[in-house]
Structures are given as C-alpha cells and as structure tokens.
Amino acid sequence: MHNSKTLPIPDDCQVNPDAFQLMAIWIAENEPRISFRSDAWEDPAIWGIVLADVVRLVAQQYQESTGQSIDNTVSRIVSGFRAELETT
Numbered sequence: 001m002h003n004s005k006t007l008p009i010p011d012d013c014q015v016n017p018d019a020f021q022l023m024a025i026w027i028a029e030n031e032p033r034i035s036f037r038s039d040a041w042e043d044p045a046i047w048g049i050v051l052a053d054v055v056r057l058v059a060q061q062y063q064e065s066t067g068q069s070i071d072n073t074v075s076r077i078v079s080g081f082r083a084e085l086e087t088t
Contacts, residue, residue: 022050 059073
C-alpha cells in the first residue's frame with residue numbers, strides 16, 4: 001500500500017495541458033468520501049464507461065501484484081458492485 005495520503009499524478013498527465021483530475025476518493029471512518037467533476041460530460045452513460053475502465057485497471061493491478069486472473073477480479077468487483085447497488 002502507498003505510504004502517503006495522496007497518490008502521485010501520472011507522468012503523462014503532468015505533461016499534458018488538457019489533462020484534468022476527474023475524481024478523488026478518500027476513506028474516512030471506513031466509508032468512501034468522493035469529490036468529482038459532475039460537469040465533465042453531458043451524458044451520464046459516459047460515467048459507466050469510466051467506471052468500467054477503472055474496473056479493468058484495478059483488475060490488471062491485482063494480476064500484477066497477486067497473480068489473480070483479470071477475469072476473476074473483474075467478476076468479484078462486479079459482484080460487489082451489484083450487491084452494493086441493490087442495498088441503496
């Protein structure tokens with residue numbers, strides 16, 4: 001786990017003048033606290049695309065760090081996502 005409370009900005013974002021931060025997620029009292037740019041896109045369906053990209057990136061990182069398959073990790077994330085949506 002990263003030792004700092006903040007994560008580094010990706011190198012390619014530091015040099016791209018069009019790059020911007022879309023979302024920040026913090027954990028406080030075991031609950032997520034989120035700030036995000038609600039004005040990033042007119043169509044909220046694009047958030048689904050972004051969230052799918054996040055799932056794939058998390059699965060890739062799990063594969064690199066634990067050897068767990070991408071498909072298994074994606075399946076576990078989607079299961080947790082569905083369960084959480086059904087409770088709210």
